[in-house]
Amino acid sequence: MLHRRRFLTATTRSIALGGAALLVAHGAQAQPSYTVPLAQLQSMVDLKFPRSVPVQGLFNLTVQTPHLRLLPEVNRLGAAMALDVAGPALRRSYPGSLDVEFALRYEASDRTLRAHQIQLGRMEFPGLRPAVNELLNAYGPQLAEQSLREVTLHQLRPQDTAVFDGLGLQPGPITVTAKGLAVTFVSKAP
Template sequence: MDSDTSTRRNWLRRCGWALAMGAGLPNSWASDAADDNGDGPGRAVSKPQLLEMLKPHFPVGYQVAGFLTLRVQQPRLDLLSQDNRMNADMDVVAEGPALNRPQTGQLNVGFGLRYEASDRTVRAHQLRFNSLQFPGLRPEASALIQVYGPALTEAALQEVVLHQLEARDLTMLDALGLRPGKIRITDTGLHIAFEPKPL
């Protein structure tokens, strides 16, 4: 690549960043460009928006044939900005032949986020099962159900979608020479950074 071509491309990249920081972004992204933590231009997604996106995925059922049925309700999210992860606390209803009556417990799961370019989504990944507790059960019965915690974690949150960019959003980014990049969990939601596309 000759120096003139390289200089021209660098100039275009700088122009893309300049446009992204100002009028080049759609009006709905105007507030996203001014990020308090110096992350540069990006898309801010609030905690209520994340919870709204989760609604269609819940409740989630998990069945142990002839023994137990577990139903996981919609998560309550705890944003761990210092670790760039989230915790999800979910009510779980357990019922079946193994129990005298339905029992309500709590499932707690930790996870990170990743961007999936094929469908423009932000998804949960790197799931970590923290706990599954049923205060109303005898310790031995609760310990038995705990065995299904990791499987229940995957059934509830494995690659679940928390946000999706619109096709028109990516069209604008592409025109500016940008693409979605690093995802940072903040105290109020998340921030999807816009970064220069590779030359």
């Protein structure tokens, strides 16, 4: 009976230690990451707007501060923006709206996360005639690209990445999650 208890105790300990070793090994394979919350992204974007985009001398489009939203299901961010279009061809100012989605990329030269691969939704200007609305939508992709291209959404500070730098890691894939952006750190290329 005593041998059986010792055997069961030793077996239980072995199973517990083996399970802990598996958990540690599994954790060691996980890539370290840095999370940027949506509120922090929004505060950075707030500093960059409003922006004005001229359109071939016909009119000027003013883009107000985008309201960002996380789209984890497609690994992108969305932005809804109020617009204002005015110019000699229109005689007065017209309010409108624009919705876009975009991916993110890391720029190593200044440690920034930037908007790219911009996809335009439809621009709407309720006060304009349908033909003018269609004309503006024909310029839409170009206007969205000009107003949002390479907008900096976040800049990593040296202290944010110091530990990772010391381990030979650098920012890699950016994943949109329900909590914000998760920047995964990967091994630096030799």
